[in-house]
Amino acid sequence: MRTLRALVWKESLHVLRDRRTLGVLLLLPVFQVLIFGYAIRTDVGTVRLAVVDPAPDAATRALAARFAGSPTFAPVATLPVPDGLDRLFRRGAADAALVFAPGFGERLGRGEPADLLVVTDATEPNTGATVASYALAVVQGFERERAAAAGGVGGGAAGLVPRVRLRFNPTAESKNLFVPGLVAFVLTIVSSLMTAITLAREKEVGTMETLLVSPLRPGQIVAGKVAPYLLIGFAGAVGVIALAQLVFDVPLRGSLVLLLGEVLLFLLVSLALGVLISARAKSQRVAMTGALLGTMLPTLMLSGFIFPVESMPRPLQWLSHAVPAKWFIAVARGVLLKGVGLDHLWQETLVLAAMALVLLALAARSFRPRLE
């Protein structure tokens, strides 16, 4: 035990002495929280609207004014012909366009259907679809108003009115959503990537052999090398959660103890993965590539952190079941936003626990620092 403590102390000194790496490890969570809190939004901002009106009349002007009056649309240009639209879009000067057909007001006055074309810049498809639905809502409001002005019951056409409640995140702010994913991300960097690289470095530089002749058993060497990162990882996770609470007011509705327990579980999984990768890697670069491909990318892309798992093709959805971060994020979202406890989260927790057990066992077996 005393020898193990000495090794842990030595490894901690290593970590503390390497200021640059330590700086990155400590700054990374802070930067991530700030970037995601301030910069990353998935909601659609103001839409710059171009209006193409070949024959302005009272109706087209009224509808255009209605668009200008809505909080979403800001008119930037009015053109007589649609020819210049492409140019506006390409320069990024407009996001959407409203194209009136000639005789719009006249047809509307006669009670005939009048043609209106809504053009969106759908380079980013979600923005395109959302902008189109905003535009439709404005047009429907315009129709309702005209119908009411005409004084008929016609405005009350059969309708199924959705009454929407956004549960768990009523303001639909993306800042409330990023914390679980960020915790997973930070833990993956610190535990998987760092552990893999440190152990591989020891092999590459040849100091692993020096450790071998010490009275420590291989398991103890691994434990000693991994211990500081367990601490840093845990501190990073707590830091992300605390920062998000203090600066961005992100809710914590469930039990903090449960959340920290799950953090620990996920940390063990990540560390075991790091050890496993380093056992197979001969050099730091191999370890780094392996950790990036095997842990970082799946945590970023296949966990539901940024992109919803439900949207992916089936094979990727199956693959996502093998990504520990997916289960951790589900649990963390449950605790933070829904405020549910183990009675709802036992399945995810069980999966994480099973992963931790299997991976730790594999890691312990795989790590045999031998002379070659």
Next chain:
Amino acid sequence: MRARRVLALARAEVLHVVRDRVTLGQVLVVPIVQLLVLVHAATFVLRDTPTYVVDQDGSRVSRGLVGRLAASGHFEVVGVSASAGAGEEGLLSGEAALVMTLPPGLERSLVRDGRGVVGLQLDAARGTAAAVGRGYAASVLADAAREIAAETGGDRPAAPRIDVRVRHWYNPGLDYRHYMVPGILVALVTLVGTVLAAQSVARENELGTLEQLRVTPLARSELVAAKLLPLWVLGMVDLGIGLAVGKLAFDVPLRGDLSALFAAAAVYLVVALAIGLFISTVVDTQQQAMFVAFFVLNVYLLLSGLLTPIDAMAPWVEVVSRANPVRWFVGLSRDVLVRGAGWADVAQPFAILCVFAAVTLTLAILRVRKRAA
């Protein structure tokens, strides 16, 4: 600077890369795998929102709605019952992302007053998934309402109608991959340039082989040029491969002037390599180089509009992001590939990239000189 000496060392560097399976994998295989996986994974387009229907009406209309929901292709009905508690349980356990409540008397009020209220509860903890699911649910309801109105209310006077057609330019099929491929290509080029440049110089430093090169007749600038030249070529090759994969595997449009894209990439790679070179001068070991490079790229890529549109960012972040070269190249790449822009349209971002290249390269070289002194 002697071209022959530079080329000789550059050839040695190329041999290093080709002989070393790891680097070759890093450069050729990883990008393609990334492209193939990322492009499939990086999508906000929603299919199969797991939906629980609380049907308290039990009428023809309510059953019709359940059928419509399932048939729309956007929802997977995970359960139907009259119990609101079961719906709540589905939301809490995460089995359902949407609970649609059809209250008692829905059909009656729809027939009598022409109006009915349908409850939609969305799991907003799922973020975008909720917003998109809400849109699809609303359109299913609107379609159903229209059909019911056509069946029952034929006697009502027609209201003045506006026939709205929607056209989605540049991406009529709303295919997310067409949006992501140009962005991911930029990320690949950036990774190859910055990470490899930082790593290769830091590696020579760590192993002590940089010292050995110092006693050769090579000048410092020649050394830098020789180390970066092969990486620059690799970056361009990666872009070409990436474009080919994007075209063949995802049918991504290549609408604009490709010469503008490659010219911009040539300039942008200088920026990426200079940043990597700069990083290599502030670190001692490969490990530090990887971490600093990783950290810098992380901030750059997240603030570039690669994953989420710049327009949606807070206004001051948008201003800050103008100092980010990645932002300009991501924008240019999408302008050219998706919007079909030519030289005239992208002249501004191209000029900005040139300025970035000049500034970052000067800074990196000054830093290399200072360190050598």
